[in-house]
Every structure is written in structure tokens, then in C-alpha cells.
Amino acid sequence: MIPVEFDYKKAISVEEALEALSSGDSKLLAGGYSLIPAMKLRLNQPSMLIDIGGIASLKGIEEEDGQIIIKAGTTHNDILNNDLIKTHLPFFHEAASMIGDVQVRNRGTIGGSLAHADPAADWPALVLVAEATIDVVGTGGKRNIKAADFFTGLFTTALAENEIITAIRIPIPANGSRMVYLKFENPASRFAVVGCAVLRSSDKKTTIAFTGVADYAFRDTAAEQVVSGKILDTNTIADAMNAAVYGVNVLSDNFASEDYRRHLAKVYLKRALQAIA
Ligand SMILES: Cc1cc2nc3c(=O)[nH]c(=O)nc-3n(C[C@H](O)[C@H](O)[C@H](O)COP(=O)(O)OP(=O)(O)OC[C@H]3O[C@@H](n4cnc5c(N)ncnc54)[C@H](O)[C@@H]3O)c2cc1C
Known part of the structure; x- marks a missing residue:
């Protein structure tokens, strides 16, 4: 239950994280609640972890143009307690309340959950049903992936190696939904x-x-x-x-x-x- 040795870098911006990702066998670290257990079991052996947990632009929930935008680094707990979510997407509130325990909810992020694509994770069902799009950025630029095209296999997604999820855009369901x-x-x-x-x-x-x-x-x-x-x-x-x-x-x-x-x-x-x- 001890991971192989790795280097650690704390990124302060998405640009810095992208630059670090492009060099060597590195992996992003968000909440660490899926990656660290996998590393302890040596299912993942990255030579460097790039900690994106402190990047302010990856946190928060906003309403814009009829959409709720959840930034990728937003924790399950922040989703649980957010008023926009309670008002417009109450089933996201319900789902957040059902994830793991207090520790998992306080550290784990929606972006980490979607990128990890555990077959038993909750958020994938929610983003699919809400017809969300997933904003990603890589060294080649930005793109938006429909949730319907995002999950491609067991722990596998449409994300390229060097891409970072920045946000999830969810159309606000019409009144009466x-x-x-x-x-x-x-x-x-x-x-x-x-x-x-x-x-x-x-x-x-x-x-x-x-x-x-x-x-x-x-x-x-x-x-x-x-x-x-x-x-x-x-x-x-x-x-x-x-x-x-x-x-x-x-x-x-x-x-x-x-x-x-x-x-x-x-x-x-x-x-x-x-x-x-
Ligand atoms: C005891 C326990 C119980 C749990 N129960 C549940 C549950 O009931 N329901 C549920 O859905 N989940 C559950 N989880 C999983 C938990 O929700 C994780 O936090 C989540 O799946 C991963 O989020 P993270 O931020 O911890 O990601 P990390 O572990 O840091 O990263 C996971 C993967 O995603 C990548 N990644 C992270 N952020 C990004 C990003 N922005 N862009 C691209 N790649 C990224 C990492 O490189 C890594 O490969 C549980 C976990 C534990 C340990």
C-alpha cells in the first residue's frame, strides 16, 4: 500500500499545469480520493503529480446564459451546499449528498470524478441525463465534449493525455421539469x-x-x-x-x-x- 516514488508540483494556474503535463509521465492531482488509492495499489505509477487543487479559476459554480457552470475543481460538498444547484438542479444536490462520506465529499471534485470515469461513480449519470457539455483545455487549445461522447469505456474517457477538464456546463432545465x-x-x-x-x-x-x-x-x-x-x-x-x-x-x-x-x-x-x- 505504498506508492512508487514521485515528484510533486503545485500548479497555480491552468497554463502552468498544462506545461507541466506536457513533460514526462505526469498526472493531475485534484482531490486525490481516486488517484491516491490507485497509486497505493500501484495501478497508477506516475513519475510526477501536478496538484491542481489550489487553482482558483477551477473552483466555483456560476449561472450564465441559461446554464449552470460547475468548475472542474469544485468539491462534492460545495455542490451539495450551493444555492444555484438547490434551485435549478436539485438532483445534483441529492447526488452530492449520497457520495462517500464527509471526507470524500470535502476533498473529491466533480472534474476528478468525471476524468476517472469509475463505472460506479455518481456524476457520470447526472451529466449524461442533464445533457451537459464538458469544457477541456489542452496544449492544442480548448474544446467542448458532449457528456454523451465523454465516457468511452471502463475508466476511459474522450480526454486526451494532456487535457484538463475546466468546467461542466449544464443547461438549466425548463420550468416545470x-x-x-x-x-x-x-x-x-x-x-x-x-x-x-x-x-x-x-x-x-x-x-x-x-x-x-x-x-x-x-x-x-x-x-x-x-x-x-x-x-x-x-x-x-x-x-x-x-x-x-x-x-x-x-x-x-x-x-x-x-x-x-x-x-x-x-x-x-x-x-x-x-x-x-
Ligand atoms: C471511500 C471512498 C468512497 C467514495 N464514494 C463515492 C461515491 O459514493 N460516489 C462517487 O461518485 N464517488 C465516490 N468516491 C470517489 C470520489 O468521489 C473521488 O473524489 C472522485 O472520484 C475523484 O475526484 P478527485 O478530485 O478525488 O480526483 P483525483 O483522485 O485527484 O483524480 C482522479 C483522476 O482524475 C484526473 N483528474 C483530476 N482532475 C482532473 C481535471 N480537472 N482534468 C482532467 N483530469 C483530472 C487525475 O489525474 C486522476 O487520473 C469515493 C472515494 C472513496 C475513497
Whole structure:
């Protein structure tokens, strides 16, 4: 449980972090609550850590042009306690309250969580369902990645080696929208065995995403099609449960077999739809 030796650099700006990233086998350090455990297990062996935890421009939550912008270095706890989040994105508030424990929430960041792309992390389901975009910057310049294109595999994203996530842009849901995030959590870590996020506008357009179920979080477009435009009555919810998780390569581990996890996903979808009906 001791990592290999590494150098440490505290960056004071994104530009400085980018410059350090371009030299050698280095890795960004944000909250450290995913990277440090991985280094202790020697799953990650960077020769240098670039600490971005003190970069002021990577912290904070703002409202701009109909979007909520969460800077990448904002902690889970700051999201939990933010008034813009409580007002416009209450399911982000709910999700933040369910992450780990006080220590994890105080140190862990949304940018670190998205970059790490743990299959059981909560934020991926939320950014997918909210149709967020992820601002990144690299030595080649800036780009915006749609959440739908961001998660590409187990612990794998569309981020290039030398890119830094700077912010997450979330369109503010229209008035009258309903939203919910529910999870069946691992009793020790609180990571999602199954997490289900749903966002439904007053014209009944519905987005649905799961985390914990497969190698990476995903939108369930088949279930979305069943419920979009329809009243959420018992029959429609039953149809959505039937359609959900179709063709998905469902994970199996010590906590939940493939069949049980698939069953949980359908049950959590049912509960989520009932909660916003
Ligand atoms: C006991 C425990 C319980 C937990 N429970 C939960 C839970 O219930 N739900 C949940 O979702 N998570 C949970 N987590 C994970 C936690 O939320 C982490 O904090 C989070 O996944 C990673 O954020 P971080 O800021 O700590 O990133 P770090 O560990 O510092 O970094 C993680 C990875 O992201 C990269 N990175 C960091 N910031 C950026 C950036 N801005 N741009 C590009 N790359 C970046 C790093 O280089 C590294 O590869 C738990 C962790 C622990 C230890």
C-alpha cells in the first residue's frame, strides 16, 4: 500500500499545469480520493503529480446564459451546499449528498470524478441525463465534449493525455421539469451498485441514465422512448422497465450478480419514474 516514488508540483494556474503535463509521465492531482488509492495499489505509477487543487479559476459554480457552470475543481460538498444547484438542479444536490462520506465529499471534485470515469461513480449519470457539455483545455487549445461522447469505456474517457477538464456546463432545465437520482449503494463505500437518474420536462421529454450497471455510465434510449411524450401510468412504467438495460453488457461482482444488477436497474428506474410522475 505504498506508492512508487514521485515528484510533486503545485500548479497555480491552468497554463502552468498544462506545461507541466506536457513533460514526462505526469498526472493531475485534484482531490486525490481516486488517484491516491490507485497509486497505493500501484495501478497508477506516475513519475510526477501536478496538484491542481489550489487553482482558483477551477473552483466555483456560476449561472450564465441559461446554464449552470460547475468548475472542474469544485468539491462534492460545495455542490451539495450551493444555492444555484438547490434551485435549478436539485438532483445534483441529492447526488452530492449520497457520495462517500464527509471526507470524500470535502476533498473529491466533480472534474476528478468525471476524468476517472469509475463505472460506479455518481456524476457520470447526472451529466449524461442533464445533457451537459464538458469544457477541456489542452496544449492544442480548448474544446467542448458532449457528456454523451465523454465516457468511452471502463475508466476511459474522450480526454486526451494532456487535457484538463475546466468546467461542466449544464443547461438549466425548463420550468416545470422534474428530476431525480436514486441509487442502490455499496454499504461500505456508497459507490453505486446501481444508480438511476431521470430528467423529465413538462412536455414529457424524458432522459434516463444509469451508472454502476455497465463498464461506463450510459443513456438508456430504449427506455427513454417508451416514456417520452406519455403519461407515467402503471402500464407505461412497466413497459419502460421491460425496455430498460436491453442489450447492455451488465457487470457482475461480489456485490451483485449480472441478473441481480439488471433487476435492480429496472426496479430503480420504476422508483425514479414513480417519484417524478
Ligand atoms: C471511500 C471512498 C468512497 C467514495 N464514494 C463515492 C461515491 O459514493 N460516489 C462517487 O461518485 N464517488 C465516490 N468516491 C470517489 C470520489 O468521489 C473521488 O473524489 C472522485 O472520484 C475523484 O475526484 P478527485 O478530485 O478525488 O480526483 P483525483 O483522485 O485527484 O483524480 C482522479 C483522476 O482524475 C484526473 N483528474 C483530476 N482532475 C482532473 C481535471 N480537472 N482534468 C482532467 N483530469 C483530472 C487525475 O489525474 C486522476 O487520473 C469515493 C472515494 C472513496 C475513497
